[in-house]
Amino acid sequence: MIQNPKSAVFSFTALRRDYDPENDVDEYKTLEPRESSEPSIAKWRRTLYLGSAISAAILLTNLIMVLWASLRKSEHGQSVLLLSENCDRVKRLSTRVHLLINILSTLLLAASNFAMQCVGSPTRHDVDRSHARNEWLDIGVPSVRNLSKIHRMRLFFWFCLALSSAPLHLLYNSTVYSTFSVNIASIYVANSSFTSLTNTDITAAAYPNLSPSALSDDLRLVEMAKNMTYLAPQDCISAYFTNFLSKYNNVVLVSQGFNGSVEPISSIGMQFVTSPSDYSPEPAYSWLCVSERAYSPDVPLNEWPKFCSDVRSRVRSGQDWVVSGYKVNYCLAQKTTEQCSLEYSLPLAIVVIGANLTKAILICLVAFCLRDDPLLTVGDAVASFLRSPDASTVGTCLLARRMVLSDTRCDVREQKYSILGKDSVYEPQPYIAKQKRWWSSLSKTRWASLCLMYTLSLAVSISLLGLGLCKMEITDGIWDSGLGTVQHNTIINDEHWPEELVPNVLIANIPQLIYSVLYVLSNGILTNMTLAGEWNTFSEGKKGLRVSTSPKGNQRTSHFLSLPYRYGLPLIALSALIHWLISQSIFLVNANAYDELGERDPYFDVMALGYSPLAIVISICVSILLPASLLLIGCRRFKTGMPIAGSCSLAIAAACHPRAKTDDEKLDIEYRLLKWGVEPSKPGEIGHCAFSDADVTAPEDGVFYQ
Template identity: 40%
Template sequence: MELKMSKDDHEAPLITGNSCRSQCTNVDKEDQPRRSRLQRWRYGWKVTVSLASAACVFVLAFNLGFLSWAAARHRVHGGQGVLYEGNCDHVRHLSTGIHLLINILGTILLGASNYCMQCLCAPTRRDIDKAHAKGNWLDVGVPSFRNLLYVSRSRSFMWIVLVVSSFPLHLVYNSTIFSTTAAYSYTIFAGPNPMGKSAPPNITANGFPDEVQANLTQFYNDARNGSDEYELMDGSECINAYATTYQTKYGDVLLIPPTDNGTNQYAVVGGQSVFNPTLYIPAPQLKGDPSQWLCPPAPNDSCSSYVPRLQSQADQGTWVVQVDSGNYRVDSCLVRKVPELCKLQYSLALTISVIVANVIKCVIMLYMAITSAEPPMLTTGDAVASFLHQPDNITRRKCLVTQKQFQIKSHYPLHGKSIDDWYEPLAYSAKPKRWSSAVSSPRWAIISLIWAASACGFSALLIIGVESDGGAAWDAEFGVISAKALIRDGGWTTSVISNTILANIPQLIFSALYFCFNSILTSMASAAEWSRFGLSRRGLRVSWNPQGSQRSSYFLSLPYRYAIPLMSCSALLHWLISQSFFLVGIDAYKVGYGRTPENDVMTCGYTPRAIISGISIGIFMFICLIAVSCKKLASGMPVAGSCTFAIGAACHPNYNPNNQDESKSSDPLEGIEFMRLQWGAVPVDGPVGHCAFSEKSVEIPQEWNLYQ
């Protein structure tokens, strides 16, 4: 039976349910009930685009609602608004919860955008036919820049706009809301416990100004009168409280000796200002420790690493602090509690930039959902179904061609010859190829170079940062602000926006790496599933409206045994990157709780251990990718990869290369794309065999036999 195709059939080769029912003569009509338009739409690609649009609108509504609420209730000063001010632990918990919400919203928005980008760059049958007619090929099932040259200009433009609008989400969305820490300068005094004293203190100023002496007098009087602003600590507690980069809970401290000799002799030991790394001049003996007064004059290690020994000395009653008169033995401390003034803030400019990007994405996604368009081919199964329904005559005589062979041949001009002249009957090799053969050498080279350059680049920056501080930065804990691990260049920017962008550049780099990684793994997994058609009969995996024996595509585009570990490693690596390089904002206060904005800090901090952990996870992921690529495919079926030409070449089940009248041997079979299929040698009369997908029994191709 000869099936004549109309122009409309050719332009819309992904088959609807109605055409399936009219053509699938081998499928029992009673088993295939007629689907309503709503049911067909529910399985269509547009329903996913519509859901993506709805998700985008939801995120936009949330962002607009937040901006309206914040602008109405919180005054904006210098482009920043304060959402909450108070207890630092509460700010930290709020910040963690809000950033978790932002990450969820960002993931939803980027996921919706990525799906729409995949639909925009996925070819339609019209695009494929146009490329094949010019001797070129397109990619199916993987992101591809090649396809942008053949899809319509409007789709290419929308794809580019979606890419550009993703940059604000990667670079600033997570930092639209940020926290700043209120840090206090303080003075260190030495003398007996003033509680219960009656006489005024006898102060040894040690050259400090009158203001400091007045501060000590006030400290003495308030403590003597039993003010609840003061707290008595033992030596170990005192060390824990003050061995920190930025002091947020306590101010002035009085070092109390083991015995009270009955005098009121007090001394000013020193002062500690708010540590500002951009004003810091490296000195070997300080090693970046703002609370150096706790430690001996020149310890062999950094002061923070010396803290456990200090605590041991305090427990044994042998802790001493260096003062002008010599070593001063400390038994306990009297500390002044200060109000916690940490802030949870938002940046108006960054919030607006995110909303603008959000609006752009919504407009494009809604346009895609509303306008009618030819369905894109999102999976290899979509392409096979289309080519079986309407075979591509250009690929007719090339049943054993592989992606690599066509890629090589497509680089040479035709010189007036037909593309058919390129191909003669090919000998079949039953030896299975490796998974890596599904990915072209240039793609392997690109991801290897990018991955190696990223690992080497971050390692080099880590070495430079650590060596500049004598190696003390290794003691910094994950995501914790440490004087030893702050960027200290005096020319470093103090802008919130600039530091936010710089802190998130590593996230953007990893997102690009993940894009390449996922693309290669998807290509190899698709090739593995393709190869299994050479062993057993199975239904095609299609992206929309599966019918008959067809199967739905994977939700995450990868088999779950690969998708779940990949997403888990990705989430872990994103978190490690956030702990590796992060925004640091400090509001400086002086004794008496007055602001000293000249000592404010806005810079980036880093954590060497987190950087090393992130690099290690990245290397582990790349090693796993290489290990997976070394697996062998299930059969000797030619590797088509994502190449539409090689896929189309395997979809001529009714073709006989020995038949001189080829027009009679290339008629499409009715409804074959909805059945369980297997690839192999189909029965033909003549010396040259032919391999294709078929719903009937097929034979395993014979080693070194010729097929065309």
């Protein structure tokens, strides 16, 4: 089973057999016999060795990066500046860096997940001990049930590997993050003759009421205006209608109604950078709407955003734009170069290295200290039970998982399938030829739990989306908001919101962690159904067992442990898409502020979270596909009425008591082509069903077997 979408690459390369187009088309087809010698090192252990090497290499890479970054001088506190360039280049580099980080985390989590699968899967000794206690274990799928039945040291390894995955999910991708620039702007008003003034026009004699410093500022503004960009009123409003001004800073509103005889240019305000933690009903761009009506009692401060949006709409339709009593004819805006940077967080990187080191040590310990072969697949269990049959299930050849899990299990198990020993006598049971659906291989409780968790997650997502839409300050549709785009009206604002990097990173990645849990649950259900599907095909024709050890004879190497390619690859693609959509739905917003002179002003820096309503809507729609696909797959019917064993060790063991023997002494039975069915019997003898390499027949509906 793929425990996490990030484990796909590792599992695919480490556990798959040599690629064969025919093998990929039909994963259940019968293979021709082949001879291969059993290697001294099992395949699963060699996979762990590879995982140990990969985790050590990733640890070395992270250590080199941290050491290099710690030696660099930086004015960014605990973060190291990697690059400060134009935003296009920073964005391209950020994409490449995060691609590399995702590859490394994919490999590391995959190695960890496989190690968890190895320590969490029962050995034959664990199974025998549980059967002796009237209990059963799961085989072929990760299971919480197994954790209480395995050795304490393996349990300790499992929990440490699981806990060390959390920092990788929550922090690794955020160790490198990008920032963008925001500007503080001074707002001026002047008439059209302002730009034609010269040094000789702006003197103390011409403007006796102005101080020398004011005259100097006016001269500077005149020179600056010559290089400003012309903007029509509607374009000017669109450019400055934001709390995060990045393309422009200072602006001159040109109005014919301004009298320049007293002063050539007048300051009417500033547009600051509004921090979400300093939330105020008045937006940073409120100067756009300053008019006599804005100050009237019928327009309270908390309605300014909507009022400003109405002003923009009216100007777009051709109406006049009035600011502080002046009708604006056009604007002269000072264009700035958008500066972005790429930064590396040392505190986050150190936590990631700690998790990386923990995993590297634990994977090595599992690889070198795990003694007995774990039963990783149902094929492993069948091979083990054929090699050494389970005495407690003799004569229970039609035992199914539902009988073990039934509410009447006390009657069924204690009277007919009780684990009483090899000399027990069990009543024959009738074979039911009804072809059940795949979903019946799982309990209703498990289906209900998955549906409940998905319903709760979707309900919370939709509620938060509705809350976010209600707080949006503009009336534009969400389809114009973009994916992962920073907008002033989609910033989470609250006076108690943290302004530090680590809390924002943790909050932003919580949805990723929640979806990873949902993915594991969904993948477990799909693995159980496909496992039952392959189990059922053994009643149709002979085929070799899928094993996690090196195959011998007609055995086959497992792919994705128990999940076939036709289901595994689409599942990985869908999960990767959902993870990416979630990253575009809620994301880190880190802005560096610059004052009206273009100098850095850290006081107005912004650290917050942004959200994309469009990405949230798409994420909700796409995420519904996963449970819907599971339900659709669950509607498939099995080809025969073979009892569904699922991952239940008791039901698997019950089907592995062959009576018939062949004359082939070259290979033990577990290495041969096998089929489940009714073995040849003497007249009057009660029939018996089992995995066998002999010529077996299909059981008949209503006939009793033992």
